[in-house]
Amino acid sequence: MTVLTVRHVAVAYGGRTVLHDVSLRVDPGEMVAILGANGSGKSTLVRTVLGLVPAQSGEIELFGVAQRRFRQWARVGYVPQRIGAGSGVPATVGEVVASGRLARRGVLRLPRRADRDAVRDALHDVGLADRAGDPVSTLSGGQQQRTLIARALAGEPDLLILDEPTAGVDADSQQAFAETLHRFRQRGGTVVLVAHELGPLEPLIDRAVVVHGGRIAHDGPIPQPAGHHAGPGHDHVHPHAMPERQGICDWAPSERTRTF
Numbered sequence: 046m047t048v049l050t051v052r053h054v055a056v057a058y059g060g061r062t063v064l065h066d067v068s069l070r071v072d073p074g075e076m077v078a079i080l081g082a083n084g085s086g087k088s089t090l091v092r093t094v095l096g097l098v099p100a101q102s103g104e105i106e107l108f109g110v111a112q113r114r115f116r117q118w119a120r121v122g123y124v125p126q127r128i129g130a131g132s133g134v135p136a137t138v139g140e141v142v143a144s145g146r147l148a149r150r151g152v153l154r155l156p157r158r159a160d161r162d163a164v165r166d167a168l169h170d171v172g173l174a175d176r177a178g179d180p181v182s183t184l185s186g187g188q189q190q191r192t193l194i195a196r197a198l199a200g201e202p203d204l205l206i207l208d209e210p211t212a213g214v215d216a217d218s219q220q221a222f223a224e225t226l227h228r229f230r231q232r233g234g235t236v237v238l239v240a241h242e243l244g245p246l247e248p249l250i251d252r253a254v255v256v257h258g259g260r261i262a263h264d265g266p267i268p269q270p271a272g273h274h275a276g277p278g279h280d281h282v283h284p285h286a287m288p289e290r291q292g293i294c295d296w297a298p299s300e301r302t303r304t305f
């Protein structure tokens with residue numbers, strides 16, 4: 046069973062189509078990066094998967110169930126594009142992370158030991174166990190982002206969807222984040238990650254999907270930015286041999302695209 050299947054999906058905002066005939070499949074345990082230039086449609090794709098934006102046509106399935114019939118949203122953790130976890134909210138780190146348990150325990154039931162354990166483990170996982178009592182506003186941007194990731198992890202999701210989680214995040218937090226995702230995957234989790242730069246996450250990525258102009262331009266190994274032929278990840282994929290595909294974005298697609 047696939048974790049996520051997107052078939053021939055189109056999405057429009059106010060009559061303007063921004064995703065055209067998008068198909069994508071994510072299998073259990075995979076870590077898939079969605080790459081592409083600003084405005085290419087990456088966030089729209091994940092927001093559509095989550096049901097936050099309606100699809101005009103096509104089909105989406107989560108864990109083998111059609112999205113319109115899917116009810117197990119607690120199995121999906123989502124970290125949106127940076128919103129600033131502390132913006133105007135006087136909550137502590139521990140409170141923000143505990144809010145990630147609500148979908149699991151229900152609003153009307155008091156937290157049980159399993160809830161408290163999940164919050165503690167998630168805080169520990171992102172390296173913020175000693176900051177649980179601090180107001181989120183006193184944290185650095187990277188620590189705030191880690192708080193949001195801990196909130197998603199506290200819900201013990203099977204699928205984690207992250208939109209630009211490391212954008213503008215300090216190197217320490219990026220490294221801590223990579224280790225967190227590695228552990229999540231070792232526990233059997235599946236990850237879909239929207240990113241501009243992969244940085245320390247690159248070794249964890251199984252497959253890259255490049256979105257260009259609202260279409261999937263590549264689905265396969267991580268494309269190496271043109272000119273990086275001597276880089277350690279270079280395996281003789283030559284994007285410059287495909288003039289029609291050059292200049293798509295920072296990520297030059299390779300010819301080894303995956304079809305399904």
Ligand SMILES: Nc1ncnc2c1ncn2[C@@H]1O[C@H](COP(=O)(O)OP(=O)(O)OP(=O)(O)O)[C@@H](O)[C@H]1O
Nearest residue numbers: 058059063081082083084085086087088089090126
């Ligand atoms: N709520 C909205 N209403 C109208 N147009 C939108 C909306 N959200 C995004 N768009 C437009 O849809 C297109 C795709 O945007 P989207 O945010 O999905 O791209 P992206 O690849 O995630 O870009 P970025 O990296 O800048 O977040 C862009 O042209 C954007 O201006």
